[in-house]
Amino acid sequence: MEDKYLQFFLDETSLYNDIVLGHLLPSSWWVSLPRFFQTWLRNYIAGTLLYFISGFLWCFYIYYLKRNLYLPKDAIPTTKAMLLQIYVAMKAMPWYCALPSVSEYMVENGWTKCFASICDVGWFAYIISLIAYFVVVEFGIYWMHRELHDIKPLYKYLHATHHIYNKQNTLSPFAGLAFHPLDGILQAVPHVIALFIIPTHFRSHVALLFLEAIWTANIHDCIHGKIWPIMGAGYHTIHHTSYRHNYGHYTIWMDWMLGTLRDPEEDVFEKVK
Template identity: 65%
Template sequence: MDGYGGEYLKLFVDRTSFYNRIVLGNLLPACVSWESLPHPLQTWLRNFIGGTALYFVCGFLWCFYIYYIRHNVHVPKSLSLSPSLSHTICKFFVVTGFRVCDVCTDEIPTTKAMLLQICVSLKAMPWYCSLPTFSEYMIENGWTRCFPRVGDVGWPLYLLYTSIYLVLVELCVYWTHRELHDIKPLYKYLHATHHIYNKRNTLSPFAGLASNPLDGILQAAPQVMVTFLVPTHFTTHMALLFLDGVWAANVHDCIDGKVWPVMGAGYHTIHHTTYRHNYGHYTIWMDWMFGTLCDPEGDGSKKVV
């Protein structure tokens, strides 16, 4: 890689400025003069608008898909949906012309639960967005080992570095999440906010970011910390930070995708009900290594050693 001189660091600033123009230039009204804002504030505003849009798009589309389009596949059919709940769901998605039937009402989150999750998430969102903003600031100032172009290291090293990055993030997220449970004050004052959603009828894609802001930042912080240790492609790093938001929606939909070794919603639903298993991030490997893996097969009653 080139030395971390002014011209090299300018590549990072140019890249973040480009992202700012794409998001702010297209999503803010023309009357809003965002160009006059300081660069870090532009970056935070872009992260906030982009993160909020991503949260709602992923949440609404995924809820519509699993509770409407594929309800007969993804939701148990042991009970019939009451007319009042059918009306509530229709009103929630503002959709006409569809009828929902033969769905177990006990398995579908209520509108009230989802709206509460949205409210908690939106209160935390400004704080969540401070983490990628601070990360970009540190990268732009050359404090990390990030590089702006894959060509700076070549594809073989890029793939190697990214693999190491993901493994370290997986390890750090596992232990951060586990300690948020094991250290009682951390659980009581931070993580318990997220664990009020502990049943299938309270878990939804909107619950993924419904946490105490500091809790969410702590669990995402490994993505930033690892950039001080491992050479990391800047755009890949930022994409993975925002992928966390998409992943959070996915693992709270209660659907067991059964894709080994992915730590999908089947595993994470068990985490929300037992509180002692499946702390992992993207994969089950860390839980397997440290003896906390619990398999969704058999309602999660079987602990994998």
Template identity: 70%
Template structure:
């Protein structure tokens, strides 16, 4: 049921129309796309944004850690081969149009008034904005933890979906490009908490859009095998353990859920046993 009236909802539509205008005008030689339905335009814009984010963050980070600062962050035998990275790029590139269907759907639901999204922070006040955003992030952290864990625990889901990502199970097969190398449905399932939160919590529209695309940058970060050691951040040191043991460190941005539910393994624990 719509929460806001038509005039209010038009602000969301106008915002996404502007996004479409900026992005599609920049990449299209003509204006042929203007005759397409608005959701199709939004999906195309999300695809362009998704590919740009993936390739810019991936290539930039690979340049820094594998060439410019070669051996400064990770040992030589932990550097993945170009062939491994090409395979990861191929998997992620094929899945990207499917990934982008989820933010397109969330935008459509927001524009239709089905969610609790609001347009301006001033409508809630900055203190309430921070409070609700903290609740949003906690909900997303909880949801992604359990979705990820069940993708391991439910054997058919692991076999047919999540195993595609866990081909990369050693330091010398993990790279920033592995971050989005999922079966398309796997990637969508792990991002669904971002959408479910919109129905439960008042959420600032632009912040939601930014956080959804931040996922692409974050997954690049946690697959680069560089352990930042910034507690309680779920850095690559923790996530590399997940790729080697399969039973630990299911969390997303932080280690809190793993700590709460008994699946946390510290990188230092591995070093002590080595």
């Protein structure tokens, strides 16, 4: 029975491979690859496309269509800065894509608490599990991010790569994935740890991992959305300029509870004083 249930996961990941690889590559290039490498190749292609499409569309909107509406002219990053961010992100992308490939392998082998369909648990249980998943991920990313600052060797050899973007005019949506490869993986690991703690809908897990690319692009655009309690770009820009505040990922809750929150409006007030 367990093997039959695990087949649902195998069928789903095979569908994802067919959608991405089957439409973009000749079948002779990938069908003979071991399953894990098919998954990695699919994740690499999908992740790269998502990074470039979301980054270019968002940059086009805020820097050209709405130029000077959201950001003053001197806060717009140079083309050189954005190209450097793309270069760093693309060097790391093959390594980033190993993490969802490993998580899918563990799900396919029944090592996690994933379930295949919402019908298996019902909508109420699905929503509760999704909230619990977000809580575990938020908790994990907060502490992982904070320790990447507090443990000096981790900061020096890993996280400092991302923090060269420490002014408003050096941050752009393309900085969202401009990390040392191990740094980026460590900050995404809570998504995988959650699978062993929380019953998680597999498709939702895959979607949320890839939506990280869009979310991280959003919080590096320097535009303060003012949607409480979301950890938007206004908060994250302060993180890049102060280094010691706003470690959270999706929300401000962890920073608020642990005393590391710095509000963008209060920050502006302090600068004016």
